[in-house]
Amino acid sequence: MTETNSAVPPSQPKPGLSNFFIATPELGPLVLLVVMLVVFTAINPAFLSLNNISNALTFTVELGLMALAMTLLMTSGEFDLSVGSVFGFTPVVMWTLFNAWGVPLFPAFIVAIAVALFIGLASGLFVTRLGIPSFLVTLGMLLVVRGTALWLTSGFPQRTWDAGEQWLAEVLVGDFYIGGMRIYMSLIWFILAAAILHYLLTKTRFGNWIQATGGNPGAARNRGVPTKRVKVALFMLSSAMAGLAGIISSIRVSAANPNSGTSYELEVIAMVVIGGTVLTGGRGTIIGTVLGVLILRLMRNGIVLIGVPGLAYNIFIGAIILGMMALHAGLDRRHNEGV
Amino acid sequence: MTDSDTPLIEMRNIEKSYGPVHALRGVNLTIRKGEIVGLLGDNGAGKSTLIKVLSGAVPYTSGKIFVNGKELTLRSTNDAINSGIETIYQDSALVPQLSIARNLFLGRELRTGPRFMDRMDQTRMNSVAADLLRRVGISKNIPPTTPIGSLSGGERQAVAIARAMYFDSELIILDEPTNNLGVAETQGVLQFVREARDTGHSCIFIAHNIHHVFQVVDRMVVMLHGKIVADDLSPKTSSIMDVENVIMGKNQAA
Ligand SMILES: Nc1ncnc2c1ncn2[C@@H]1O[C@H](COP(=O)(O)OP(=O)(O)O)[C@@H](O)[C@H]1O
Ligand SMILES: [Mg+2]
Numbered sequence: 001m002t003e004t005n006s007a008v009p010p011s012q013p014k015p016g017l018s019n020f021f022i023a024t025p026e027l028g029p030l031v032l033l034v035v036m037l038v039v040f041t042a043i044n045p046a047f048l049s050l051n052n053i054s055n056a057l058t059f060t061v062e063l064g065l066m067a068l069a070m071t072l073l074m075t076s077g078e079f080d081l082s083v084g085s086v087f088g089f090t091p092v093v094m095w096t097l098f099n100a101w102g103v104p105l106f107p108a109f110i111v112a113i114a115v116a117l118f119i120g121l122a123s124g125l126f127v128t129r130l131g132i133p134s135f136l137v138t139l140g141m142l143l144v145v146r147g148t149a150l151w152l153t154s155g156f157p158q159r160t161w162d163a164g165e166q167w168l169a170e171v172l173v174g175d176f177y178i179g180g181m182r183i184y185m186s187l188i189w190f191i192l193a194a195a196i197l198h199y200l201l202t203k204t205r206f207g208n209w210i211q212a213t214g215g216n217p218g219a220a221r222n223r224g225v226p227t228k229r230v231k232v233a234l235f236m237l238s239s240a241m242a243g244l245a246g247i248i249s250s251i252r253v254s255a256a257n258p259n260s261g262t263s264y265e266l267e268v269i270a271m272v273v274i275g276g277t278v279l280t281g282g283r284g285t286i287i288g289t290v291l292g293v294l295i296l297r298l299m300r301n302g303i304v305l306i307g308v309p310g311l312a313y314n315i316f317i318g319a320i321i322l323g324m325m326a327l328h329a330g331l332d333r334r335h336n337e338g339v
Numbered sequence: 340m341t342d343s344d345t346p347l348i349e350m351r352n353i354e355k356s357y358g359p360v361h362a363l364r365g366v367n368l369t370i371r372k373g374e375i376v377g378l379l380g381d382n383g384a385g386k387s388t389l390i391k392v393l394s395g396a397v398p399y400t401s402g403k404i405f406v407n408g409k410e411l412t413l414r415s416t417n418d419a420i421n422s423g424i425e426t427i428y429q430d431s432a433l434v435p436q437l438s439i440a441r442n443l444f445l446g447r448e449l450r451t452g453p454r455f456m457d458r459m460d461q462t463r464m465n466s467v468a469a470d471l472l473r474r475v476g477i478s479k480n481i482p483p484t485t486p487i488g489s490l491s492g493g494e495r496q497a498v499a500i501a502r503a504m505y506f507d508s509e510l511i512i513l514d515e516p517t518n519n520l521g522v523a524e525t526q527g528v529l530q531f532v533r534e535a536r537d538t539g540h541s542c543i544f545i546a547h548n549i550h551h552v553f554q555v556v557d558r559m560v561v562m563l564h565g566k567i568v569a570d571d572l573s574p575k576t577s578s579i580m581d582v583e584n585v586i587m588g589k590n591q592a593a
Contacts, residue, residue, distance in 0.1 A: 222428065
């Protein structure tokens with residue numbers, strides 16, 4: 001980029017289309033998104049209406065916040081199955097403190113997020129200090145956290161609040177209109193989080209460490225990169241984002257259901273891998289994840305609009321995952337054979 | 340800085356046990372400035388353990404390590420890097436997904452802007468990397484933004500060695516750098532090791548192929564069952580067969 005002297009083209013003889021696809025993992029999901037927009041709109045023009053888009057985006061950001069953090073965690077070579085449980089548990093903590101203990105909302109919010117951070121810390125320490133695979137650690141955590149939420153509430157949804165305006169609720173999920181389109185604050189938070197995490201991953205030293213930790217942990221360690229601390233920090237980030245998303249959701253629907261978020265972890269991981277982030281680490285893209293979030297959301301929304309039963313949703317998502325993975329595997333194979 | 344008689348590295352009576360396995364038994368090793376030392380020994384002799392101790396990757400049970408005459412405690416790889424000891428492992432030197440420039444500066448990234456922004460100075464990192472690639476004469480036409488994954492094995496070794504030279508490591512430890520390389524690439528890497536020595540770096544060179552060792556080292560050290568059994572074999576005065584016999588413990592070293 002800043003290259004001045006050696007303006008000679010790369011010696012590697014693979015400038016073809018497949019190489020471009022590999023160097024730009026966002027390209028696949030982008031093409032898919034455009035195709036979906038075109039097809040759905042052609043079948044039902046209401047698909048592109050402001051109202052529909054605004055509705056589609058509301059719920060999206062809650063899963064999207066989790067997917068953004070999960071992208072960084074997966075780039076470092078780990079993943080977190082407990083995010084759906086944390087999504088359900090964190091608001092239960094907050095509203096229980098608020099309702100039953102009389103704690104003001106903002107301190108209750110801080111405590112709830114701290115609890116989420118602690119859950120991430122615990123997962124991170126189990127994975128990095130004891131060397132247990134994140135699949136097992138976070139599966140255990142999924143059950144512990146969900147079980148705690150159910151036990152604390154005896155399985156009943158918590159009320160959110162009775163009286164008056166709460167500034168925190170306005171900040172998190174308030175809404176405003178831009179030219180007839182209703183925008184929720186949570187969308188602003190999502191965009192902000194995406195921008196910050198994209199910057200973090202691509203421009204900062206910490207981002208370099210995240211990619212190195214997932215790409216070749218031995219090499220990263222040999223260069224003095226604190227790979228364990230990187231992973232623990234990302235487990236904490238992932239958990240905190242899941243907690244925040246859960247709180248936003250609880251305010252939006254005016255209830256903290258201890259069951260909410262069940263199986264979200266799979267949808268979140270689907271968003272991330274469809275976006276082009278590699279499950280085994282080393283390569284991740286926030287832009288891809290944003291596309292993955294939109295793809296899954298528009299798919300859910302679109303198939304209903306064009307008259308396919310909503311129950312068929314999972315068929316499409318599963319097919320997209322398999323198709324995307326096949327595309328990447330095929331490109332990788334061709335790439336490697338070319339060497 | 341220090342007078343030239345002080346050895347660069349002095350390991351005294353180093354012991355290392357992995358539980359019941361006694362991997363290093365009272366190892367004494369001296370590395371002088373600007374020499375290439377070949378470290379030889381059969382599988383399980385303790386070569387890897389020795390260099391892991393020296394690179395701070397595993398703690399040693401007892402013994403002392405001096406660098407430039409000063410006693411050091413190596414508790415982490417960072418301790419070793421900060422004292423000028425750089426270890427290049429075959430498969431864990433570089434991150435394939437990251438560019439040449441980002442690998443070059445991994446863990447030592449150049450920064451720009453306010454500290455809390457943690458922003459890398461990628462412009463400067465790329466131009467330094469381009470400069471280095473040009474200077475060392477390899478891969479003249481490979482841009483510094485190329486991912487390591489698309490380089491050949493020899494080019495990767497060269498990048499790793501160039502990194503050690505750039506950060507002015509006094510001791511560069513190469514663990515089997517010529518494994519899986521073709522003939523031409525091996526020669527390239529060996530030439531690179533010589534260049535490192537000629538610019539004042541010391542090297543420890545580990546390789547299974549004794550021919551490669553003979554081509555490049557000033558002195559050979561042989562380990563057997565956790566001990567150093569010969570530490571001053573010269574490629575000029577010993578034959579390959581002599582050295583092989585010492586490695587197999589067949590006769591005493593001169
Ligand atoms: N992490 C470890 N845990 C237990 N034993 C080990 C470990 N690493 C090496 N050893 C043992 O220490 C001895 C020396 O091994 P090593 O230093 O790898 O030898 P070399 O590199 O010369 O082949 C061998 O007996 C080996 O089995
Ligand atoms: Mg070995």
